[in-house]
Amino acid sequence: MVSPVLNEHFYTGAFLVREANGYLSRDKGELVNETSADISFEAGLVLSDVSTVIPDFVVGGSNTGNGTIGSITVAAGTKPSNYEIAFTDATNYTVSGPDGSQLGVGVAGTALDVGGLSFTVSAGTTAFVAGDTFTIVVVPGGPKQYVPYTGAAAAAAVLFDRVYVEAETARHVAVVLRLAEVNEQELCWDPAVTSAANVATLQSEALNQLAVAGIVAR
Structure with missing residues (x-):
């Protein structure tokens, strides 16, 4: 009789070496399955933040010029x-x-693309003067949403527990996104990364991006 092949999954939080007290290192979010197939995502999967945001602007309270800002586009x-x-x-x-x-x-009247923002400041009937200001306010448009890191967007978090997500749906999950040390060997990667010709570069970039977010791989 041939023994069955058993596949052991990554355990909940097994990738963690150390985290902050309480739940400071963790947060809630949604894991989005953008594919047409149901997927079981492993704990330790490196994720990218693809949350939507809503832009608006506030006119400086002492502005002389009465110009305004048109529609604002925010890059992922x-x-x-x-x-x-x-x-x-x-x-x-x-x-x-x-x-x-x-x-x-x-320059007023000319479209500008900078810092992930695209907009045009238009002059009004009264000219601007030095010291006139606007504040562009970018706020989250809902719960944080994550997808597996593929290199298309920066790595931002690590999936805390294994979760099954049906095709083209999302599930609420817990993620580690700050103040943590993780075991690099216990991290999981999307097949788009592991099958890429530049897999080492993609993983190195992701680890550097996680470090900036306060998640250090050892």
Whole structure:
């Protein structure tokens, strides 16, 4: 009699070397299965954040110019936060990120693509002056959504437990996304990564991106 082949799955949280007290390292989200097949995702799977966001803007309270901003497009992976626009004269302005660093410069009436934001500041009937400001506010559009990391978007979290997700649906999951040490050998990767010719590069980039998020592989 031939013995059956048994496949052992990755255990819940087995990839963790250390995490913060309580549940500080973990958070809730949705794991999205974008394929046409049902999939069982293993604990330790490296994930990308593909959450949707909603942009809006606030006009500076002491603006002289009465121009405005048209529709704002936000690229995938753009950090939800406040982005500051400050005019340096009647037509030119700078754009600063959440940390205060300058992301780029723009000109009123000309479309600008910078820091994951695409928009046009339009002049009004009263010209802008130096010191006029706008704040672009980017907020989450719902619960955080994750997909397996493939290199298309930055790695951002690690799946805490094994979960079965039906085709083209999503399931609520727990993820590790901050303040943690993980065992690199216990991490799981999407087949799009493991079968890629540049698999080592993709995995290295992912580990570096996780480290920036506070998840350090040992």
